[in-house]
Amino acid sequence: MxxxxxxxxxxxxxxxxxxxxxxxxxxxxxxxxxxxxxxxxxxxxxxxxxxxxxxxxxxxxxxxxxxxxxxxxxxxxxxxxxxxxxxxxxxxxxxxxxxxxxxxxxxxxxxxxxxxxxxxxxxxxxxxxxxxxxxxxxxxxxxxxxxxxxxxxxxxxxxxxxxxxxxxxxxxxxxxxxxxxxxxxxxxxxxxxxxxxxxxxxxxxxxxxxxxxxxxxxxxxxxxxxxxxxxxxxxxxxxxxxxxxxxxxxxxxxxxxxxxxxxxxxxxxxxxxxxxxxxxxxxxxxxxxxxxxxxxxxxxxxxxxxxxxxxxxxxxxxxxxxxxxxxxxxxxxxxxxxxxxxxxxxxxxxxxxxxxxxxxxxxxxxxxxxAYVREPVGEARNPINSYFALVADDPSVQVVSQAQLWYIRPIAATMPGLNDLPVLSAAAPFKCGGRGGPDYYTDVKAGPIAIKDVADIYLYPNTVRAVKVTGAQVREWLERSAGIFRRIDPARTDEQPLIDEGFPTYNFDVIDGVTYAIDVTQPSRYDGNGKLVAPDARRIVDLRFNGLPVDEKQAFLVATNNYRAGGGGNFPGADGSTVVIEAPDTNRDVIVRYVVEQKVIDPVPDNNWRFAPVAAPVNVTFVTSPHAAKALPKGLKAAPAGDAPGGFAKFRLDLSA
Structure with a gap:
């Protein structure tokens, strides 16, 4: 023609x-x-x-x-x-x-x-x-x-x-x-x-x-x-x-x-x-x-x-x-x-x-x-909820990270230049109240888990990606995530809300595979749009891989989603140029396949991140679901502190050593 x-x-x-x-x-x-x-x-x-x-x-x-x-x-x-x-x-x-x-x-x-x-x-x-x-x-x-x-x-x-x-x-x-x-x-x-x-x-x-x-x-x-x-x-x-x-x-x-x-x-x-x-x-x-x-x-x-x-x-x-x-x-x-x-x-x-x-x-x-989506395809040994996802390592984020690692590792193993790199996984909580209201939280009961329950864990039709970044970029990625927290003044004794309600929870990435602490007494290094505004501030402390301080020149693979890898949220190290694996499957589908293969999942948080202790006594609070009290994680030093506006419940968080 x-x-x-x-x-x-x-x-x-x-x-x-x-x-x-x-x-x-x-x-x-x-x-x-x-x-x-x-x-x-x-x-x-x-x-x-x-x-x-x-x-x-x-x-x-x-x-x-x-x-x-x-x-x-x-x-x-x-x-x-x-x-x-x-x-x-x-x-x-x-x-x-x-x-x-x-x-x-x-x-x-x-x-x-x-x-x-x-x-x-x-x-x-x-x-x-x-x-x-x-x-x-x-x-x-x-x-x-x-x-x-x-x-x-x-x-x-x-x-x-x-x-x-x-x-x-x-x-x-x-x-x-x-x-x-x-x-x-x-x-x-x-x-x-x-x-x-x-x-x-x-x-x-x-x-x-x-x-x-x-x-x-x-x-x-x-x-x-x-x-x-x-x-x-x-x-x-x-x-x-x-x-x-x-x-x-x-x-x-x-x-x-x-x-x-x-x-x-x-x-x-x-x-x-x-x-x-x-x-x-x-x-x-x-x-x-x-x-x-x-x-x-x-x-x-x-x-x-x-x-x-x-x-x-x-x-x-x-x-x-x-x-x-x-x-x-x-x-x-x-x-x-x-x-x-x-x-x-x-x-x-x-x-x-x-x-x-x-x-x-x-x-x-x-x-x-x-009938198939309504019947069990696997079992959750423990509840999977997001009530405390913004203040502690959390099962709803943990299961996503585990599934991403399960999926990306064998793909990376077939690719020269990537097969010898350590693989980390970045995931964020999606349903965490906010404008969604006090019932907008992931809440999957322990026991049989159906395919439709996965939508309660992972809302969006993202596809899996992996990026190749340095240890320095991992640190900056976490600094950007830590912008969800308001700065806590150790000299104050009045109530200080911890969470910046204007910060989208889907931009609060937890990176599994490394351990770290977050010092909320420091100002946020990045503003809400991901712009570097406090170059001397460092909230991420004690960042380690395999128990040793992270080498800022070491290369890592980070499993994530196409939104983040392509620049969504303006995260350092994730602007589209660092993508090395563009997988065809949705993150949600990967979680389903992971559950099917594992049969029983147990996304117990490994507590790879924590808050750095604050020496002076401070009155730090956060809000969550009114149903959260029944699911308070062991080891989390938090306690109910009454009702909060909009039907939420207030909790007080102990940041002392």
């Missing part, structure tokens, strides 16, 4: 040369020749979903309640409308289908799949008549056997060009040619040959090495495109790339996880469906990257779309195709990502209703999943 990419060096393909020659001949024939027939024009609409992650129903299984922001059953309504608007429509999927919600875990861990059985994700998609899909990185989380059974139930082909078996043969077809009869603007039937090629992040070999090592291998996305597209170009009128990879700028080095922008420079590609990053394009998510037109929806001039995640959007690429004597060319295009909901005054307002026919395909598995 002929197209001149904007802001890029034009490429000349076989089809472009032929089309150009035909056009020149047509112009030459105009002088003194009979009027020629107008060239055929076809309006072709390409539709795409991505990162569905087994979200068919508009339901949050973790919170066990309906959710109007997710679900292919909702996206199906957009698909229905889009097809009605443009009869020449082709529907694709861009990967990450069979893992990512409790329904996926139910199918893999509980129900299983046998030959002839259809995965609910495939059942829903079959009802929508998809034409082709590709593999996402999460397709491999349950192993190749489960993937094979899942794909066997798909009523559509799947392609992936940069994944092969060890013997070099493809795991699935690298490319595909779709023959489609379409109707042109004059009402005549035309035949289009649409080439489709798929890609997966090569990092799957790290993320799922336990399932994939010795069985398959990956290649660079751009290299694979250059290998297959020239031959595909000879066969087709149009080439669509299903790229389960995101959009990032910068110079290409090879092996990129997010390679869609680099892929757009490969000659022959006419449209790119991108994904993996759980963002939306066109849109502001990618504004300012050279080569990216975030308004028009192009990558180096190539139409591209990223349709959010979990069914939140439908990608729509409208092409105006014109047929010349020697082939078709793109005469114009438009790109959009249509949402299933919008927000008004912070409230979710649905734009569509779920399609009943699609919802019906998964009803039995949806009901079974509800």
């Amino acid at each position: 002929s197209r001149e990419p904007a802001n890029a060096v034009p490429h000349v393909s076989r089809r472009a040369v032929l089309a150009g020659a035909g056009a020149a001949a047509a112009v030459a024939a105009l002088d003194g020749s009979p009027a020629m027939a107008q060239p055929a024009r076809v309006k072709l609409r390409l539709l795409g979903t991505t990162d569905l992650h087994v979200n068919v129903m508009p339901y949050d299984y973790y919170r066990d309640k309906p959710d109007d922001t997710v679900g292919l059953a909702k996206t199906a309504a957009l698909i229905k409308t889009a097809r009605a608007e443009a009869p020449n429509a082709v529907l694709f999927d861009n990967g990450d289908l069979i893992q990512g919600s409790p329904m996926g875990d139910y199918m893999a861990y509980r129900k299983g799949l046998k030959a002839g059985e259809v995965h609910p994700m495939m059942a829903a998609m079959n009802a929508l008549d998809y034409s082709c899909g590709t593999l996402g990185n999460h397709e491999f989380n349950y192993g190749l056997s489960f993937l094979g059974f899942s794909l066997a139930g798909a009523g559509f082909p799947v392609v992936c060009a940069n994944l092969h078996k060890i013997d070099g043969s493809p795991l699935v077809k690298p490319t595909l040619v779709l023959d489609r009869d379409v109707v042109d603007e004059a009402g005549n039937k035309q035949r289009l040959r649409i080439g489709v090629i798929g890609f997966v992040p090569p990092q799957i070999m790290q993320w799922d090495q336990g399932h994939l090592a010795g069985k398959v291998q990956t290649t660079d996305i751009v290299d694979a495109a250059r290998k297959y597209i020239p031959e595909l170009d000879k066969q087709c009128d149009l080439i669509v790339a299903l790229c389960h990879s995101g959009i990032e700028g910068g110079e290409r080095k090879g092996g990129e996880e997010n390679a869609a922008l680099h892929l757009s420079r490969v000659p022959g590609i006419d449209v790119i469906f991108t994904g993996h990053q759980h963002k939306v394009f066109p849109g502001k998510d990618f504004a300012g990257i050279p080569g990216v037109d975030s308004d028009k929806g192009t990558l180096n001039g190539v139409p591209a779309v990223m349709a959010g995640f979990w069914g939140s959007h439908l990608g729509v690429v409208d092409l105006d195709l014109q047929k010349g004597p020697d082939g078709w060319k793109v005469a114009g295009f438009a790109v959009e990502a249509r949402p299933i909901y919008e927000r008004k005054d912070r409230q979710v307002v649905p734009r569509v209703e779920a399609e009943a026919a699609v919802a019906a395909t998964v009803k039995a598995d949806h009901d079974a999943t509800l």
Whole structure:
């Protein structure tokens, strides 16, 4: 397909040369020749979903309640409308289908799949008549056997060009040619040959090495495109790339996880469906990257779309195709990502209703999943609550750290340069009262723990990251966290509230793997925005690793989440530049898998952090849940001190030695 990419060096393909020659001949024939027939024009609409992650129903299984922001059953309504608007429509999927919600875990861990059985994700998609899909990185989380059974139930082909078996043969077809009869603007039937090629992040070999090592291998996305597209170009009128990879700028080095922008420079590609990053394009998510037109929806001039995640959007690429004597060319295009909901005054307002026919395909598995999330998947030996998370090492933070360490350590062990580094883990309490009120605390009882309980521990759909930092940066990271505490004046005898209520609790990181004390008689080294304001102040004292003072030049890996690693909270050592592991799994999913494997969890705090004692007697207080008194940790020198405004309870904290 002929197209001149904007802001890029034009490429000349076989089809472009032929089309150009035909056009020149047509112009030459105009002088003194009979009027020629107008060239055929076809309006072709390409539709795409991505990162569905087994979200068919508009339901949050973790919170066990309906959710109007997710679900292919909702996206199906957009698909229905889009097809009605443009009869020449082709529907694709861009990967990450069979893992990512409790329904996926139910199918893999509980129900299983046998030959002839259809995965609910495939059942829903079959009802929508998809034409082709590709593999996402999460397709491999349950192993190749489960993937094979899942794909066997798909009523559509799947392609992936940069994944092969060890013997070099493809795991699935690298490319595909779709023959489609379409109707042109004059009402005549035309035949289009649409080439489709798929890609997966090569990092799957790290993320799922336990399932994939010795069985398959990956290649660079751009290299694979250059290998297959020239031959595909000879066969087709149009080439669509299903790229389960995101959009990032910068110079290409090879092996990129997010390679869609680099892929757009490969000659022959006419449209790119991108994904993996759980963002939306066109849109502001990618504004300012050279080569990216975030308004028009192009990558180096190539139409591209990223349709959010979990069914939140439908990608729509409208092409105006014109047929010349020697082939078709793109005469114009438009790109959009249509949402299933919008927000008004912070409230979710649905734009569509779920399609009943699609919802019906998964009803039995949806009901079974509800039972699954409500039943125990493990056991908590002790209560997990956050009543005292701001004044003592805490079980709700401890279990997150333990799960992150369990997950990151084996990944790091496979990576040269990282496999010999000590691994720490940073986690923060999320539900700790504040504006959420006196009942806004994690409170998981000892005993059976269900999947939905994990949402009470970890609220956000963050993904796991690891950063490489120095001992000095670990110290500064903790100094930034310690900004949650007000300065305590040892000379005062009146009441002094300890917690700065304006400091978000999710920015109070506890780092496990080191031990340290916090001297709250010192001013905070950083202000609430993370700006260094007191360079001579040091709240973090007695910082040790393996019992010895931390060497400020020593390198550490710190497991955390994408928000923190990418600069959220403005923490020293965590600005995006220190990320060395970008894992594909959510922190919440990692906790679930950790519980499943451990069977019994016992997140007893190891008390790796404490307050430095204050020599003079001080009257220090903090507020917490009115239910906290029944869960006072052993060893914490705190006592109830009456009621506090807003329904909270006040406690007095003894900071003496």
